[in-house]
Amino acid sequence: MTIIEQIITVSMAVLATVLTRFLPFLIFPGNRQTPRFIQQLGTFLPGAIMAMLVVYCYKDLNFGTPSGYVPAIIAGLVTAGLHLWKNNMFLSIAVGTVLYMALVN
Amino acid sequence: MTPHQVRWRAFKAAVPYTLPILAGFAFLGLTYGIYMHQSGFNFIYPMLMSLTIFAGSAEFIVANLLLQAFNPVGVFFITLIINSRHLFYGLSMLDRYRHTGWKKPYLIFGMCDESFSINYTATIPDGVDRGWFMFFVTALNQSYWVGGATLGGLFGSTIPTHIKGLGFVMTALFIVLCINQLRHESNHLSSKAGAILAIVMLLIVGQTYFIPATMILVILVFTIVYRQKELTDDHH
Numbered sequence: 307m308t309i310i311e312q313i314i315t316v317s318m319a320v321l322a323t324v325l326t327r328f329l330p331f332l333i334f335p336g337n338r339q340t341p342r343f344i345q346q347l348g349t350f351l352p353g354a355i356m357a358m359l360v361v362y363c364y365k366d367l368n369f370g371t372p373s374g375y376v377p378a379i380i381a382g383l384v385t386a387g388l389h390l391w392k393n394n395m396f397l398s399i400a401v402g403t404v405l406y407m408a409l410v411n
Numbered sequence: 412m413t414p415h416q417v418r419w420r421a422f423k424a425a426v427p428y429t430l431p432i433l434a435g436f437a438f439l440g441l442t443y444g445i446y447m448h449q450s451g452f453n454f455i456y457p458m459l460m461s462l463t464i465f466a467g468s469a470e471f472i473v474a475n476l477l478l479q480a481f482n483p484v485g486v487f488f489i490t491l492i493i494n495s496r497h498l499f500y501g502l503s504m505l506d507r508y509r510h511t512g513w514k515k516p517y518l519i520f521g522m523c524d525e526s527f528s529i530n531y532t533a534t535i536p537d538g539v540d541r542g543w544f545m546f547f548v549t550a551l552n553q554s555y556w557v558g559g560a561t562l563g564g565l566f567g568s569t570i571p572t573h574i575k576g577l578g579f580v581m582t583a584l585f586i587v588l589c590i591n592q593l594r595h596e597s598n599h600l601s602s603k604a605g606a607i608l609a610i611v612m613l614l615i616v617g618q619t620y621f622i623p624a625t626m627i628l629v630i631l632v633f634t635i636v637y638r639q640k641e642l643t644d645d646h647h
Contacts, residue, residue, distance in 0.1 A: 403576075
């Protein structure tokens with residue numbers, strides 16, 4: 307690729323990303339009443355999004371070998387359990403991550 | 412409060428929320444920068460790409476596509492598919508980003524998974540300006556990512572990468588934010604639908620398309636529930 311082709315390639319990725327982020331705000335601008343369906347959809351979605359993001363983090367699990375999925379699942383369960391128990395965001399994240407690092411190293 | 416005090420107070424409230432992301436983004440950004448370095452790119456590439464695209468998984472894929480034959484339309488559509496989840500973030504943020512003035516375009520531009528999740532779930536303390544809080548969360552997160560990517564691109568493989576597994580900090584973050592969300596919602600239909608459909612779609616359509624596929628089905632679930640609610644509301 308020439309430098310111009312590279313610039314175009316990156317620009318296309320920027321354009322597509324910006325589009326996915328701005329589109330809802332362009333279709334439903336702040337100065338107009340948002341349809342009730344969309345308003346309610348907006349309050350319904352976050353639960354599904356958060357769950358989807360967790361699944362997204364686990365999409366690369368490899369069930370072919372125990373080391374491909376056991377550490378991630380154990381550390382995830384410990385993070386969740388600790389957060390349900392103590393409700394301390396930083397504690398849960400720190401313990402879960404350190405445990406994961408200990409398990410994979 | 413003076414404008415300076417307003418900003419300072421929002422900054423101090425925002426920093427702690429971004430610390431897990433500092434760890435995750437510094438590490439993943441470094442990995443991305445090193446990857447670019449090893450693919451033969453000058454550090455300017457990861458620096459500018461992390462600044463302008465600012466969507467982690469898309470940046471890795473574009474790095475790959477830069478090494479192949481020129482195909483701008485292909486790049487456009489693959490990025491659109493990977494980043495389609497942002498559409499959901501926007502729909503959920505229509506209200507919260509309202510009345511944020513000149514910060515709004517930047518808040519939307521910088522709405523990555525992490526900034527959205529924090530800005531949506533954080534309980535912003537009384538007396539802290541919402542607009543500035545969300546601005547600092549977004550800007551700090553982006554600076555961590557760009558900083559990591561630039562350093563990785565500059566120093567390449569001379570950076571020790573035996574901090575294996577630090578990337579799990581992002582998984583832990585989303586687990587915690589997911590639980591916070593579960594605590595706040597009145598019923599768990601959305602979370603359950605998201606979890607089950609995402610797993611099923613991942614198994615059926617695979618890694619590339621499971622997010623948009625799940626999104627379509629989640630909207631379908633919502634539409635059915637919404638219709639039923641309207642019907643019962645009409646009867647009363």
